[in-house]
Each structure stands twice: as C-alpha cells, then as structure tokens.
Amino acid sequence: MARLKFLCDSDRCIECNACVTACKNEHEVPWGINRRRVVTINDGKPGERSISMACMHCTDAPCAAVCPVACFYGTEDGLVLHDKDLCIGCGYCFYACPFGAPQYPRVGNFGGRGKMDKCTYCAGGPQQDSTPVEYIQYGSNRIAEGKLPLCAEMCSTKALLAGDGEIIASIYKERVQQRGYGSGAWGWRTAYREELPA
Amino acid sequence: MMRLVMALLLSLPLGGAMAQQGSGSPPAGAPSVQSAAPEVGAGRGGPGNADQPATSDPAPQTGGARPAPMPRKPRVEVEPIPAPLPLTSRVDTDAAALEAQHAENGGVIDGAVSIPNQAAGILIQPQGRDWRGFRERILTIAGAVILLGTVFILAGLYLLRGPQRIDAGRSGRTLHRYGAFERMNHWMVAVSFVLLGLTGINITFGRTLLRPVIGAEAFTTLTLAGQAVHQFLSFPFVVGLMAMVVVWARDNLPSRVDIAWIKAGGPVAKGHPPAGRFNAAQKALFWFVLGGGILASISGYLLMAPGLLDNVITQQWAHVLHGAMAMVMMAAILGHIYIGTVGTEGAFESMATGRVDYNYAREHHSLWVEDRLAEARRTAAGAD
Numbered sequence: 001m002a003r004l005k006f007l008c009d010s011d012r013c014i015e016c017n018a019c020v021t022a023c024k025n026e027h028e029v030p031w032g033i034n035r036r037r038v039v040t041i042n043d044g045k046p047g048e049r050s051i052s053m054a055c056m057h058c059t060d061a062p063c064a065a066v067c068p069v070a071c072f073y074g075t076e077d078g079l080v081l082h083d084k085d086l087c088i089g090c091g092y093c094f095y096a097c098p099f100g101a102p103q104y105p106r107v108g109n110f111g112g113r114g115k116m117d118k119c120t121y122c123a124g125g126p127q128q129d130s131t132p133v134e135y136i137q138y139g140s141n142r143i144a145e146g147k148l149p150l151c152a153e154m155c156s157t158k159a160l161l162a163g164d165g166e167i168i169a170s171i172y173k174e175r176v177q178q179r180g181y182g183s184g185a186w187g188w189r190t191a192y193r194e195e196l197p198a
Numbered sequence: 199m200m201r202l203v204m205a206l207l208l209s210l211p212l213g214g215a216m217a218q219q220g221s222g223s224p225p226a227g228a229p230s231v232q233s234a235a236p237e238v239g240a241g242r243g244g245p246g247n248a249d250q251p252a253t254s255d256p257a258p259q260t261g262g263a264r265p266a267p268m269p270r271k272p273r274v275e276v277e278p279i280p281a282p283l284p285l286t287s288r289v290d291t292d293a294a295a296l297e298a299q300h301a302e303n304g305g306v307i308d309g310a311v312s313i314p315n316q317a318a319g320i321l322i323q324p325q326g327r328d329w330r331g332f333r334e335r336i337l338t339i340a341g342a343v344i345l346l347g348t349v350f351i352l353a354g355l356y357l358l359r360g361p362q363r364i365d366a367g368r369s370g371r372t373l374h375r376y377g378a379f380e381r382m383n384h385w386m387v388a389v390s391f392v393l394l395g396l397t398g399i400n401i402t403f404g405r406t407l408l409r410p411v412i413g414a415e416a417f418t419t420l421t422l423a424g425q426a427v428h429q430f431l432s433f434p435f436v437v438g439l440m441a442m443v444v445v446w447a448r449d450n451l452p453s454r455v456d457i458a459w460i461k462a463g464g465p466v467a468k469g470h471p472p473a474g475r476f477n478a479a480q481k482a483l484f485w486f487v488l489g490g491g492i493l494a495s496i497s498g499y500l501l502m503a504p505g506l507l508d509n510v511i512t513q514q515w516a517h518v519l520h521g522a523m524a525m526v527m528m529a530a531i532l533g534h535i536y537i538g539t540v541g542t543e544g545a546f547e548s549m550a551t552g553r554v555d556y557n558y559a560r561e562h563h564s565l566w567v568e569d570r571l572a573e574a575r576r577t578a579a580g581a582d
Contacts, residue, residue, distance in 0.1 A: 040309045
C-alpha cells in the first residue's frame with residue numbers, strides 16, 4: 001500500500017501561488033480559507049526560499065490525537081481526513097498542528113468557528129466518493145478518480161510533488177544528486193520523523 | 199526675387215494671426231472649422247503667449263563669472279563585491295536541521311505570505327507538540343488525579359470523621375446570615391460554575407469516557423451543545439463573581455484573627471477557634487475563586503474570540519492557563535461543596551434560607567455573632 005505524502009522542493013518553488021489558486025478553484029473553498037499557502041522565508045534576503053505548505057498528513061497526526069470528539073480518521077494510503085459532521089469547531093487541531101493546516105470559516109466572532117476545513121489530499125471525506133454531498137463538504141475527490149492532488153499535478157516547476165512517499169523521495173534525491181544541492185524535504189522531519197539527506 | 203523672400207518672411211508670422219482674426223478668407227490648407235481657443239506657440243502663427251515673459255520685469259542678466267568648482271570629495275574605499283558563489287557550492291539551508299534546531303530550542307519557522315491572513319506566515323510551529331503533550335497527558339492525567347483525589351479525600355473524610363455536628367445541638371433560634379441578593383448571586387455563580395465544569399470535563403475527558411458509550415454522532419451533538427452552554431454561561435459566572443467582590447470582599451479581608459484561627463489548627467482544630475463572618479479557609483477560598491475565576495475567564499474569552507490573539511502560540515498558552523486553572527478550581531469547589539452540604543451540620547441552610555442556627559453561628563463564627571448581638575443591642579437601646 002502506498003503511503004501518500006507531499007514534498008516541496010524549495011529550490012524549485014518560485015512562489016507563483018498557482019498551487020494555492022488551483023486548490024481554491026478545484027474545491028471551491030470559501031473566502032478566507034487557504035488549504036494550501038506559500039510561505040517565503042528570508043524574504044528579500046540571501047537564502048530566500050519559498051515553500052508551499054498544506055496538511056502534511058502526518059504519521060501519528062497531532063490533530064487526531066487532541067480532537068475532543070475524535071472526528072479524524074486515517075485512510076489506507078496514510079492520509080489524515082476528518083468528518084465535518086462530527087467536528088465541533090473547537091480549534092484544538094489548530095493549536096496542535098505544526099503546519100497551521102486547519103482552517104475555520106468563521107474567525108474572531110463570539111462562539112463557534114464553524115466546521116474545520118483542511119487539505120484532503122484531494123481525497124474528499126467520509127461521504128460516498130464523488131457525490132455532490134461530498135463535494136460541498138470536502139471538495140472534489142481526485143484520488144477516487146485515480147488522480148493525484150491538483151496542486152502538485154499542475155505545479156509549473158514541479159517543485160511540489162505528491163504521491164507515494166518512497167517514489168517522491170527518490171525523485172527528489174535524484175534531483176539533488178544531479179544539481180548538487182538541495183535544502184531537504186520541508187516538514188518531513190516534523191510530519192513523518194524522516195529526514196531526506198540533502 | 200528679394201520681394202518674394204520678403205513676402206514669405208512676412209507671411210510666416212502674420213498669416214496665422216490674420217486667419218484667427220477672421221478677416222478675409224482663411225489661407226489655403228487651414229482647417230475649415232477653427233478651434234475655439236487660439237492656437238499659440240512657436241510655428242503656430244507668430245509669437246504666441248508661450249514665448250512672452252511672464253512679467254514685465256527686465257530679464258535677469260545671464261552669463262558672468264562661473265562659480266568656483268566644488269572641491270572634489272575624497273574617494274570612499276569600497277569593498278569590491280565578490281562574485282556570487284556558484285549554486286552548487288552554497289551553504290544551503292537544511293530543512294531537517296532547521297526543524298530539529300527549532301524543535302530543540304522552540305520558536306517558529308516563519309516567513310512572508312501573500313494572503314491576507316498574516317498569521318499563516320508561520321510555516322512550522324514545534325510548540326504544537328508541547329501543547330499536544332499538555333492536552334493529551336498533563337491536563338488529562340493531572341486533572342483526573344486532582345479531581346478523583348479530591349473526591350476520594352472527601353469520601354474518606356466523610357466515612358472516617360463523619361459530618362461535623364453542632365456541638366451544642368440546635369438551639370431552635372436562628373440568625374440572619376445571607377441576604378436575598380447574596381444568595382441569588384451565589385447560586386447563579388454556583389449553577390454556572392457546575393455547568394461550566396461539567397461541559398469542560400466533557401471536552402477534556404468525554405472522548406475517552408463518554409464517546410464509546412453513546413456513540414460518535416450523539417457525542418458530537420452533546421459536545422456542541424455543551425460548548426454553547428460553556429460559552430454562554432461564562433457571562434453570568436463573571437458577572438456574579440464581580441457582584442461577589444462588591445458584597446463579600448470587605449468581610450474577606452485578612453485579619454489578625456485569621457492567623458490565630460490557622461495557628462489553632464483551622465478546620466481540624468480541637469474546639470472552635472474564634473472567627474469573624476468568614477474564617478481563614480473561607481477567605482482563602484474567596485480570593486482563590488476570585489483570582490482563578492478572573493484568570494480562567496480572561497483566557498476563556500481569548501479562546502472564544504481567536505481573532506484577539508495574533509497567533510497560535512498565545513492561543514495555546516490561553517488554553518493551558520484555562521485548563522489548569524479550571525481543574526484546580528473544580529477541586530477546590532468540590533471541597534467547598536462538601537463542607538457546605540454534608541460536611542458541616544447547619545451550614546447549607548445559611549445559603550438556602552439565609553438564616554443559620556444560633557449555636558452553629560456561635561461555634562463557627564463567634565466574633566461575627568458577637569458583632570451581630572452588639573448591633574442588635576444598640577438597635578434595641580436606640581429604640582427604647
């Protein structure tokens with residue numbers, strides 16, 4: 001069984017934000033919700049690099065561990081998904097997530113934050129695959145159609161890789177070997193307790 | 199030949215002006231419709247306004263001696279900019295090393311984002327792992343130990359020592375102890391606190407204790423309702439707490455009697471050391487509930503309105519403060535409930551009816567009874 005992961009090659013990312021736009025468009029997420037975002041560290045300084053970040057679908061996911069209603073579940077492919085019908089919008093997953101992946105439709109007002117929304121790895125939710133109900137709650141289900149997440153699929157510089165962890169790791173290692181440098185797989189140590197030698 | 203040249207020269211400046219004045223037919227090549235504004239300027243039919251000096255002052259003299267050249271500044275030594283290293287030989291940021299370093303020392307890895315939510319600039323926050331530890335282990339285990347431990351201690355106290363009786367027995371006469379407002383306010387805070395505590399316990403332990411019993415859907419419905427109850431009841435709780443300050447703070451100021459009361463053994467003293475309207479333990483509880491309530495409510499409101507806190511780290515601390523404070527307060531209030539109900543004979547009726555038995559008051563709050571009696575004598579004397 002594959003273990004699906006994301007890998008952002010920050011030596012290739014040009015901060016075009018196309019992954020962000022593609023994700024918003026594919027899943028029709030509401031205003032203010034960013035399932036994926038591009039963070040530029042050392043912006044304007046030597047060593048500047050951009051990293052496209054979303055839910056990393058962690059091994060031993062912190063969000064799932066702290067959820068007071070246990071609305072998270074894992075898939076056979078190692079994805080971490082959640083059931084919006086069970087979510088109470090308490091914000092605990094956001095406190096625990098190292099990557100800031102959980103998003104809430106309402107912020108700053110009294111009371112609830114609304115049901116949490118996050119990257120589904122284009123794999124929808126617990127509803128029946130590829131149904132309108134699933135689409136409204138979680139966005140499109142590309143995995144059910146045999147496709148990989150759109151953000152990675154349409155990345156113009158192929159900086160963002162999605163797929164089986166071993167395969168994308170070997171692609172990245174080959175790149176580093178060929179060009180002679182690389183800053184490693186961002187978030188992999190935190191999410192998967194795994195390091196890719198740069 | 200000369201005349202032709204002269205005519206040409208004359209016609210150049212004059213032709214346009216004549217056309218504008220409309221005298222005679224327009225010269226060949228001129229547009230049939232004239233613009234409203236006279237066209238001026240060089241080459242537009244004579245000396246236009248643009249060429250005229252703005253004032254009638256004589257033009258300033260030009261030329262003359264040149265100013266002395268500026269002295270040349272000494273050259274600043276500039277370090278030659280080294281050619282950039284080829285990409286392959288750069289010291290590269292290593293993601294794993296950076297993450298390890300931040301996980302070790304704390305602190306977020308952050309940068310710039312081009313979306314409105316600037317808090318999303320935090321790329322990786324290792325503090326989330328510590329908060330998870332607090333929520334998963336410290337709060338649940340320590341909280342369970344504190345709450346269950348208190349329950350066990352109180353149960354043991356009840357079984358071994360039994361309730362504290364009024365030594366002299368009931369007198370049948372009662373003293374007014376709490377007014378209607380004091381009692382109403384107390385019960386408003388009490389009901390809020392119990393429900394806040396129960397819904398809070400559900401958020402903390404419900405996943406393990408209740409969810410397997412009633413099922414996921416029912417548990418979510420219950421917790422969602424509990425969350426709303428928790429948020430709305432915070433308001434009567436805080437308002438009641440403030441009212442308690444108004445009505446009870448003066449009687450809860452520490453005094454010398456309290457030291458004697460504690461030295462005599464406090465709650466486990468032989469006999470009854472003298473105390474005022476409230477004894478030292480009650481005063482301690484008052485100030486503890488007040489301080490804890492303020493901390494818990496401030497941190498709770500910050501969690502309720504996450505927009506007030508700029509980032510996730512402060513939200514984590516707000517939750518830590520809220521959870522820890524709530525657990526300790528619940529344990530203290532368990533003790534208060536025990537002492538105020540089954541633990542002490544004659545105590546509950548003071549908050550239920552507002553009146554206490556005279557013998558109860560004399561044993562537990564001797565100085566207060568003396569005050570009340572003195573006051574009553576003065577009133578009686580005044581009435582005579």
